[in-house]
Amino acid sequence: MNLQHLHAFTIVAQQQSIRSAARVLGLSQPAVTRIMRELERNVQTPLLHRGSKGIELTAFGHALLRRAHLILEEARKAQDELDQMRDGAGGSLNIAISSTAALSMFPQALQRFRERMPRVALTISESAPPHTQDLLEAGRLDFAVLTEFGGGATDGFDRTVLLPMQLVVAGRKGHPLRGAKSIAELRESLWLVPGIGDSATDYLSRVFRDHRLSPPQDVISCRSIVTALSIMENSDALGIFSRVVLDRRQRIANLSLLHLTEPLPMASLSLVTRPQSQPTPAARCLMTCLAEAAASPGEAIP
Numbered sequence: 001m002n003l004q005h006l007h008a009f010t011i012v013a014q015q016q017s018i019r020s021a022a023r024v025l026g027l028s029q030p031a032v033t034r035i036m037r038e039l040e041r042n043v044q045t046p047l048l049h050r051g052s053k054g055i056e057l058t059a060f061g062h063a064l065l066r067r068a069h070l071i072l073e074e075a076r077k078a079q080d081e082l083d084q085m086r087d088g089a090g091g092s093l094n095i096a097i098s099s100t101a102a103l104s105m106f107p108q109a110l111q112r113f114r115e116r117m118p119r120v121a122l123t124i125s126e127s128a129p130p131h132t133q134d135l136l137e138a139g140r141l142d143f144a145v146l147t148e149f150g151g152g153a154t155d156g157f158d159r160t161v162l163l164p165m166q167l168v169v170a171g172r173k174g175h176p177l178r179g180a181k182s183i184a185e186l187r188e189s190l191w192l193v194p195g196i197g198d199s200a201t202d203y204l205s206r207v208f209r210d211h212r213l214s215p216p217q218d219v220i221s222c223r224s225i226v227t228a229l230s231i232m233e234n235s236d237a238l239g240i241f242s243r244v245v246l247d248r249r250q251r252i253a254n255l256s257l258l259h260l261t262e263p264l265p266m267a268s269l270s271l272v273t274r275p276q277s278q279p280t281p282a283a284r285c286l287m288t289c290l291a292e293a294a295a296s297p298g299e300a301i302p
Contacts, residue, residue, distance in 0.1 A: 169260060
């Protein structure tokens with residue numbers, strides 16, 4: 001079993017077709033078939049069978065696929081590390097970041113990183129739990145920067161809090177409830193919850209339950225912070241956002257904070273990695289830049 005075998009196997013599994021896999025790999029169909037047979041012979045177990053939807057994995061194939069992604073990513077990281085040790089640059093880096101990170105600390109961190117390692121091929125995707133965690137587990141991301149509500153995560157990943165975040169309630173300028181001082185006054189409002197998954201919705205419920213109130217019933221889950229802010233600017237919807245994001249002048253031109261007497265529970269931007277993973281020099285550099293950016297946030301509005 002070698003890296004060529006494993007790479008071809010992952011492409012066949014992805015394409016579910018020898019013909020399509022051959023096209024992606026730039027090989028002939030007989031060559032891909034031969035590689036798959038060699039792999040099955042080496043591991044002494046069937047990995048593929050023809051199903052109603054094309055090539056399908058056996059139970060053994062699914063088990064190998066999980067390991068194959070990790071092995072190939074570790075091989076990539078090993079080559080990247082050697083390249084970076086040799087010339088101080090080059091290699092590749094795959095990360096996922098949350099919208100809050102993108103709108104707050106990440107641009108500053110990215111600028112520092114590009115100054116230090118300008119030749120690294122960087123791929124950035126927006127975090128989308130639980131898909132992001134799946135990619136981390138498979139080794140297909142070097143790390144992720146996630147917005148997390150509450151502590152005590154038990155998903156098995158290593159995490160470092162980069163930036164504790166004070167959350168605030170915001171609405172459009174001139175909002176009918178702009179003078180509200182208590183969470184209880186806001187229960188009947190329409191709420192926009194930016195984020196993906198249940199954590200943001202759970203956080204909103206927690207805010208009200210902490211004050212012995214039943215959660216709001218009129219709630220829209222919005223995957224994009226930018227979309228949520230745009231809707232809020234043009235409606236009476238309320239939202240809970242990081243003060244770090246809302247303090248950026250261009251983002252709050254038509255929004256205002258509600259000055260409530262009750263503080264909201266804290267959230268955080270966390271650096272999340274696979275346990276026992278060894279970051280490449282490029283990954284370590286970007287992690288350092290993120291920590292530096294978190295320690296010196298951009299100028300806020302007075």
